[in-house]
Amino acid sequence: MTDAAIDSSVLTEVVHGVGRLVLNRPRVLNVLDPEMIAAIDTALSAWRDDPAVRLVTIEGAGGRAFCAGGNVRLIRDNVRRGDAAASGAFFAAEYRVNRMIAEYPKPYVALIDGLSMGGGMGLSIHGSHRVVTEHAVMAMPETAIALFPDIGASFFLARLPGRLGLYLALTGARVSPGDAIYAGLATHYVPRASLEALKAALARDGIAALAAHAHPAPESLLARDRAAIDRCFAADDVLEILRALDAEDTDWARRTRETLRQMSPTSLCVTTELLKRGATMSLPDCLATELRLTRGVIRHPDFAEGVRAQVIDKTRDPKWQPARVEDVSRTAVLALFEGS
Template identity: 50%
Template sequence: MTSTNEAAGLEAKRDGRAGRLLLRRPQALNALDLSMVRALHGQLRLWQDDPDIEIVVLEGEGRAFCAGGDVRRVRADILAGAGDAADTFFTEEYALNAAIAHFPKPYVSLIQGACMGGGLGISIHGSDRVLTETALLAMPETAIGFAPDIGASYFLPRLPGALGFYLGLTGTRLAGADAVHAGLGTAFVPSDRLTELGDALAKDGRGAISQFAVALPLYSLAPLLPAIDACFSAESVPAILARLAAMDSDWARAALAELNRHSPSALCWSLTALKAGARLDLDSALAAELRLAQRLIRLPDFAEGVRAMLVDKDRKPRWQPARLEDVDPRLIRDLFRP
C-alpha cells in the first residue's frame, strides 16, 4: 500500500519487509518544511511497532536527497512577527532527529545529490547512510548567520581530530566517498545500483548493503588532515584564523578566505556550540541547540544571511558586526545561558 501526501511532500509505502519513504519536494531540493517533518515523524510512529515493518528506507526524489531545512520560511515567519511558528519548526525538527536516533529498527538513508543541514538531521542519526559518487554533504550554517544544528554539535566534534570543527565552521562540502571516509556515511554504492539496492533492502533487509557496497576511492582530504588538526584545534576563532594565516599553503589560504566570508558572530557562537556539544549526549545537545536556534533566528545576521545566500542570492551579506574583533563576547555568553 502506498500513501502519498502531496501537501507534505512525502510518499510512504510498504514494500516487502521495508517501510519506504520518498521525499517528494524536488522543486525545493526536498528541503524540509513543518508539514514534511510532521509527516516523517508520524510515519515512523506508525511503523515503530508494526511487526511487518523490519526496516525503514529513506530516499529523495530528483537531484537532491534533502538540501536542508526551509530556512527561507523561518526567516519570513520572523520578519512577519510569527516567531512562534519558527520556534515550532525547530522544536519538531529536532524531535524528529531524536526519534530517528532512537528508532528501534534499521533506518537506512540512500543518498544522492545534496544532503545538507536538515538533510543530515534525517539521515545521520539512523543506522546506515549509503552514499553514492553524486552525494554532497555539508553543514553550511555559518554562511547564513546560524549555527550547525540537527545534532551537529554532537556528531561533528566526534569526527576524527579537528575535522568536525573544520566542517562546521567553513561549511566545506564533502563528496560521497570522502564523507564515508570522514565517518558521515557508512557505505559507498555506485549511483547506478542504488535502485537495485533499495529493492534488495525490501527483500533481504539491512544485510543487502554489504552485497552492493564497493571499496572506497582514495580519501582526498587525507593529506590535509594534519593541517586541519593543527589549525582547527585552536581554542578560539581568532586563534584559528591566525594559524591559517601563518600556514603557507593553498588550502590554508582558501579556508581563511572562506571563513572571512561568513558571519563573524556565527563563527564564534558555532565554535562555542561545538565545544559544548563534545561533552553532551545527543538528546542534551539537541536541547541546547533548540535554545540556541530560537535565539539566533531573532538576531540580524540570520535574516541577513538567508537573504544574501537564499533569497536575493547576491552573496553580499552585511554582517552586524562586520569584523571579528567587534563581536561582543557578552553576546556569545548570553546565547548559551540556560
C-alpha cells in the same frame, strides 16, 4: 504496498517489510517544510512498533538532492512578521524527528544521492546506515547564513576524527562521497546505477544486502588535508584558528582563511562554542541546547541578512553586524546560549 502516501511531499509505502520514505519536492531540492516533517514523524511513529516493518529507507526524489535542508526563508519570514514562535515550533518538530531517528529500534537506511545539507543531514546522519552514491554531496553551510550547524550537529560533528568536525562546521565545506566514508558521516558507498538493485535486495535479504552491494569508497580529499586541518583548527577560538591559518601559509590555508572571513563572525563564534560544549553532551542535551540557541540566533540581524544575501537575493554580499570576528563580544555570544 500497504500504506498510501501520507502527504504528496513525502511518499510512504511498506513493501516486503521495508517502510519507504521518499522526500518528494524535487523542484526545490526536497527542502523541508513543517508538513514534511509532520509526515515523516507520523510514518516513523506508525512503523516503529509495526511488526510488518523490518527496516526503513529514506531517499529524495529527482536525482539532484536527498534534501537541501530546512526552509530558512520561511523561518526568516516568521521572524520578520513577529511570529518567532512558529519558527520555534518548526525547529522543535524537526529535532524531535532527529532524535526519533537516532533512537529508532529498527535499521534506518538513508540513501543519499545528490545534495544533503542541514536538515537533510538530520534525516540521514542519525540513522543506523548511511549510503552515499558518487553524486552525494554533504555540507553544513549554516555559518554562511548566520545560523549554526544544528539538527544534532553539535553532537555528531564534535565526534568526527581529529578536528574535522569544527573545520566542516565553520567553513561549510562540501563533503564528497569519499570524504563522507573517511569521516564516518556515511557507512557504505553504492553507485547510483546499483541503487535499485540495493533496494530490491534490502526487501529480500534485509540489512545484510548493504555489505553485498557496497563498493570501495573513492579517494578522500579530507584525508589529504587532515594533518593541516588538525593543526589549524586545534583551538576552540576563531581568532586562534585564523592565526594558525596565517602561520600555515599554504594555498589551502589561504583559501580556508578567506572562506572564514566571508562567514558571519557571530555565527563562527557561536558555532565554535557550541561544538566545544557538544563534545561532552548527549544527543538529547545537544538538541535541547540547539533549540534554545535558535531563539536568539534567528532574531540576530545577521540571520535575516544572511538569508537575504545567500538564499533570497543571492547577491552573496551580506553585511554582518559586527563585520569582524575581532569585534564579536564574548558576552553576547554566551547570552545567545541562554535563549536571550
